[in-house]
Amino acid sequence: MTALCIGQHALANRLFVAPMAGVTDRPFRQLCKRLGAGYAVSEMVTSRKDLWNSLKTSRRANHEGEPGPIAVQIAGTDAAMMAEAALYNVQRGAQIIDINMGCPAKKVCNKWAGSALMQNEALAESIAAAVVQACQPYGVPVTLKMRTGWSAQQKNAVALARRFEAAGVQMLTIHGRTREQGYKGAAEYATMTAVKQAVAIPVVANGDITSPEKALAVLTATGADAVMVGRAAQGQPWIFREIAHYLATGEYLPPPLVAEVGELLQEHLQDHYSLYGADSGVRSARKHIAWYVRALPGGDALRRLINTLDSTQAQTQAVRSYFDQLGQQMLRLPSPASTTPTLTNDIDDSHHMQALEESARPLLEEVAA
Numbered sequence: 001m002t003a004l005c006i007g008q009h010a011l012a013n014r015l016f017v018a019p020m021a022g023v024t025d026r027p028f029r030q031l032c033k034r035l036g037a038g039y040a041v042s043e044m045v046t047s048r049k050d051l052w053n054s055l056k057t058s059r060r061a062n063h064e065g066e067p068g069p070i071a072v073q074i075a076g077t078d079a080a081m082m083a084e085a086a087l088y089n090v091q092r093g094a095q096i097i098d099i100n101m102g103c104p105a106k107k108v109c110n111k112w113a114g115s116a117l118m119q120n121e122a123l124a125e126s127i128a129a130a131v132v133q134a135c136q137p138y139g140v141p142v143t144l145k146m147r148t149g150w151s152a153q154q155k156n157a158v159a160l161a162r163r164f165e166a167a168g169v170q171m172l173t174i175h176g177r178t179r180e181q182g183y184k185g186a187a188e189y190a191t192m193t194a195v196k197q198a199v200a201i202p203v204v205a206n207g208d209i210t211s212p213e214k215a216l217a218v219l220t221a222t223g224a225d226a227v228m229v230g231r232a233a234q235g236q237p238w239i240f241r242e243i244a245h246y247l248a249t250g251e252y253l254p255p256p257l258v259a260e261v262g263e264l265l266q267e268h269l270q271d272h273y274s275l276y277g278a279d280s281g282v283r284s285a286r287k288h289i290a291w292y293v294r295a296l297p298g299g300d301a302l303r304r305l306i307n308t309l310d311s312t313q314a315q316t317q318a319v320r321s322y323f324d325q326l327g328q329q330m331l332r333l334p335s336p337a338s339t340t341p342t343l344t345n346d347i348d349d350s351h352h353m354q355a356l357e358e359s360a361r362p363l364l365e366e367v368a369a
């Protein structure tokens with residue numbers, strides 16, 4: 001199969017990490033790429049200029065040592081501001097700019113950013129056109145992520161896709177839910193199939209892809225050029241190599257060795273602390289640790305313990321002891337069938353919506369303020 005390209009950038013494969021505010025920071029993106037993801041978009045950067053120097057924004061814009069292409073997502077409601085935000089990120093190393101029209105969070109929607117923009121096709125198109133125009137002189141391609149529509153009655157992804165393609169957008173990602181759905185119900189893929197048939201630019205399928213079989217099924221059903229995995233990669237960044245192996249051979253990789261996962265998590269933690277600093281890092285690392293062990297024996301007890309520890313040493317030591325003990329009980333993680341949630345009921349909507357709101361809150365406040 002020929003490589004998928006975004007503009008001049010040939011991607012390593014067709015397995016993408018979904019942008020998740022508060023989750024897909026550089027350490028996590030790098031880990032996913034090491035473990036088989038071909039492409040990762042970084043978290044949203046606000047289009048508000050006065051916030052560009054904030055610590056959160058500058059951490060998000062830190063791409064040190066990250067394998068390219070460096071793609072930065074921007075969100076906002078004003079075409080001129082979005083164009084400026086795109087330029088700002090290009091000047092700081094972004095090689096691809098991704099426009100977020102997929103975020104359902106209320107704060108963004110109230111201000112007509114995120115997926116709310118899908119309700120106003122002309123405005124959405126003018127934003128895309130302005131960003132494309134700003135990036136063109138630098139040879140930076142623009143991509144866009146959206147949902148299937150605003151509501152079940154207004155599933156306008158196909159109409160929008162045509163407008164975005166005409167505006168010069170070079171790749172579209174579709175999350176198979178409407179804005180109204182939030183994270184409720186199951187993602188649907190028929191709209192992605194329709195979008196794929198309506199445009200010539202690459203289309204990426206996203207939503208509820210939690211296993212190698214699901215990735216293959218979605219690729220086959222939609223004809224999409226790539227799949228994007230979000231929540232299922234939390235705490236299991238090796239899902240990308242599992243999908244890659246299955247797509248290439250039709251066979252499953254054995255689950256990872258407990259010792260390997262223990263080591264990966266240690267490396268992840270060290271990288272995390274160096275980006276956020278010890279004080280903040282020890283707290284923001286807790287959710288990652290909880291995800292790694294959520295389906296493992298004794299995982300709940302570790303999560304509770306971790307929530308009481310405030311130093312990086314105590315945190316890494318607790319994680320090390322946990323994996324040492326687990327390694328005495330089993331060589332490999334339990335098989336994915338018992339640890340990977342199934343498609344229809346895997347995503348507890350209220351839980352994930354809350355996770356999204358919580359982890360994205362600081363940024364959403366920046367965007368919506």
Ligand SMILES: Cc1cc2nc3c(=O)[nH]c(=O)nc-3n(C[C@H](O)[C@H](O)[C@H](O)COP(=O)(O)O)c2cc1C
Pocket residue numbers: 018019020021022023043044073100101102103145175206207208209228229230231232352355356357359360
């Ligand atoms: C905690 C969290 C944060 C997210 N942040 C963003 C974001 O910043 N930009 C965006 O386009 N989508 C964001 N999303 C949506 C995901 O990129 C993805 O579209 C969605 O989770 C569906 O894919 P999945 O079923 O594989 O998780 C976020 C999702 C979650 C759970």
